[in-house]
Amino acid sequence: MINPNLSKRQSESYRCLTQLxxxxxxxxxxxxLDSLLIELVKIRVSQLNGCAYCLRMHTRDAIRLGESAERLAVLAAWWxxxxxxxxxxxxxxxxxxxxEMPVPEPRRWDDGSLTEDQAAAVAWQTVVMNSWNRLAVFSHYPVAP
Incomplete structure (x- = not known):
């Protein structure tokens, strides 16, 4: 079975993703936007994509920034x-x-809590995090204790 490590096989593309x-x-x-909110977005996107590598990394980052175990425990069901x-x-x-890119429905996030710049920042962060998740999952990045 072929599972190329994309960060090593096309290192220039990897560098571009890092710059983005x-x-x-x-x-x-x-x-x-608060740094902790960005980490929550990264964790939630990684949960949806099933990326253990990014989940471990960003959970550690969130804890380092002061996130509580209780909030992390319920993040998958935040609503x-x-x-x-x-x-x-x-x-x-x-x-x-x-x-998830669902069939269009009312935008439940568009309640005025985010400025236009903040919504754009969260959207871009999500796009980048989805890219990282796909890279790590496809490349089978090791995640061991």
Missing amino acids: DASVAEAAKRSG ESQYFTEQERSALALAEELT
């Missing part, structure tokens, strides 16, 4: 809990919409 990731992170910061702010709920809904 850095650009998107800077735009998110300029938009006023059923009262742990998340309106802005976080909007960002998570937007990230899910972009990741």
Whole structure:
């Protein structure tokens, strides 16, 4: 079975994705989004995509930034809990919409909690995170204790 490690097979493309990731992170910061909210988006997108490598990395990053175990435990069902702010709920809904690409329905994230720049930052972060997840899952990045 062929499972090429994409980061090694086309290193220039990998470098471009890394540069895009850095650009998107800077735009998110300029938009006023909290770093912890961005980590929640990365974790939720990784949950939806089943990417263990990115889940471990971004969960560790979120904990380092002060995220609680309780919020991380309910992130997969964020809409059923009262742990998340309106802005976080909007960002998570937007990230899910972009990741799952459902049949068009009312935009449950578009409630005024995010500015246009913040919505664009979350959207770009989701696009990049989906790319990282697909790269890691396809390449079978090792995830061991």
